[in-house]
Amino acid sequence: MRSGLKTYFNQNTEAAPLAVFRIFFGLMMFFSIVRFWANGWIDKLYIQPKFFFSYYGFEWVKPLGLWTYGLFVICALSALAVAFGYRYKWAIISFFISFTYIELMDKTTYLNHYYFISLLSFLMMFLPANSYFSYDAFKRSEVRHQLIPRWTIDSIKLLLGIVYFYAGLAKLNSDWLINAMPLKIWLPGRYDLPLLGDLLQQEWVHYGFSWAGAAYDLAIPFLLLYRKTRPFAFVLVVVFHVLTRVLFPIGMFPYIMIVSSLIFFDASIHQRILSIVSRWAKIPFNHFGNGNSLNQKTWDSRGFKRKLIVGFFALQLLMPFRHYLYPGELFWTEEGFRFSWRVMLMEKAGYANFKVVNKSTGERFYVDNTDFLTSFQEKQMSFQPDFILEYAHYLKEHFESQGHKNIGVYVESYVALNGRRSQPYINPEIDLTLQKESFKHKYWILPFNDEIKGL
């Protein structure tokens, strides 16, 4: 076992797949940021709001006013530099930091996709992705290697595999499989799609999509790994992601996943892609094919990178199960919901009415949330307990600064989950200003009146 692992970690493989991955990743990220900017979302999401929801422990990460644009410029340029393999190490570090900073600025915009990009760029900081077909490798012979450690490419496959497989596991619950929720809500809403629109009204289609979606997520990593099913698997990847693109407002992510899954293919295909690119861009392709392999002893002395990556994956494998440490229904409390590849599982809507009470006189008034939050923030806040808590503390500070004293903040809130009738969400008797954010269970979330069976 030990020696098996040792031989595995000493194996080398062609660097071309990683080079192709780096190029596509960099370009996709560049265009994602340009698109984000062009849609006016920097202004709407990071400049306009008065208040930003922070991640626990990252309260110091805030938008930088108009300098936020500069942050996006840095992020976009870093992505381009990654694509070209120009000073790759610094480029990917700068991309990871700027991108992750952007994501940490406001919890409202959390998407599993963005988390995936942060993780991927973190991983790529430790991979020799500039060894081949990069500006660095072109200029500096000591960077240039045709062969690199096999585990570096496998680590990306593993991360992709985790994303899919865990997303599949998360779908093994009664709402998804037995009730076809939330697809039963979402699909009929796309009645206006040509050809598909009428089909999406049919109940059997909702079930078909639910079951096929779960099976796809669970099986696709293995179908991609196994050489014989790989071409078929790739067709599935394309069909699946194009379909999600058509059905849901999902942005660039489908394209990113389609392109990323190319990494499962043999090096010969990547060589072909690179030779086409070389011909088109008039790059002397043969320049890179020096047959050199990266010396693991010097590149990863004492196995630091390897150990770090192993630790990283151990964490990734465990994180999605952390919700078992909390009582109550995961979909209801959302304790352990984020960072777990729980994608498209819930249609959740809420309403939160905050009451500010002067605890010595008993005088009270309700808050108009639109005075403080954008409609997007209000929507996200209304069904997530950590948002509700943070906002309550903000309200206390705000009204105290206006001269109110002895303030208590209470919330009357209702949440509807996956088509169930709405029910009270947070205990209205609890003064939220006395509660502190932590990783502990929030006992003031009222119990869920139903049961969702499954993982």
Place this chain on the structure above:
Amino acid sequence: MRKIVSLFLSFALIMACSSSDGEPTEVADNFDRSAMLVNWADNIIIPSYEAYASAVADMKASTDAFTTQPSLTTLGELRNNWLQAYTAFQSVSMFEIGPAESVSLRNYTNIYPTDAAEIESFVASGDYNLTLPSTIDAQGFPALDYLLFGTADTDAEILVKLSSDSYSTYLSSLVDRIETLSSQVLSEWKGSYRDTFVSNSGSTASSSVNKLVNDFLFYYEKSLRAGKIGIPSGVFSSTPLSDRVEGLYSKEYSKGLFNASLNATINFFKGKHFESESTGESLEQYLRYLSELNSTEDLSVAIINQFEAAKSAVSQLNDNFYFQVESDNSKMLQAYDELQKNVILMKVDMFQKLNIRIDYVDADGD
């Protein structure tokens, strides 16, 4: 493994077939959202605007009659036509979409409390521009409420004041402004906007259904629940603010105006044709369609019951909400609570069932 593969194959096959057919298959039980838009536009929105514009025209005629020959009789007629127009406005106020949205009809027609000091200074100086956003609280029906009922203690004194050039000029400018806005909105609806509205039958955040339902709920929450009941009864402040009621100066119409607004809201929900007993495609029918499709409970029943509960709570109130807040505010708060319950049923439950997005940036989802 083979099973999974065959499941995929059949899935892929379904997809392939459905997209290569070319001909969309007609499904009988598909709720027709375009028909709902047609019903809204032709049977509710446009007739409501027509009635409003004609009531405003009557108000303008009686204003002209009053300014040429001021008397207690012409003042009485003007007041009466003001009330008719104000009441008719309650049926169109929720449709703040398209032409009404682009001219900010609600903001320029019914912002209260009106700023009496600003009105007096405009009257005195004769120097004002009612198209400026800074003047929204010195125009519209609430400003007329002040002029017609609040400028002096007795009707005789009011008559004397309004007969003066400066007041009657301002009075006419206010009425003209309301008239301009109402006829502009109506003519756009009768022109090209009706087709724009009806043809935008998609499911995106900017589609007509999505937008108008959001506008409808915004109106219900902000103007009806908060504006007419919640704010005066002190729900959003430390103490009740009785002077924030609608129709503060005329003193007896706040409940009537409220009821007109609530009834219009209910009729829109039910798809009831304007001033008629027949109904058409509506949110109620849409919810019923979805409950049959998914064999779940019919939410529209709960919403309509809640509307009725709100109505009966409001029926306990005095015609003058100012008086109600001052004498027994708890009844106002009860009415507020009943109205509030429907915010949850509509904004949380109905929006989820209809898959209507609360309008925010069209940001990406997971």
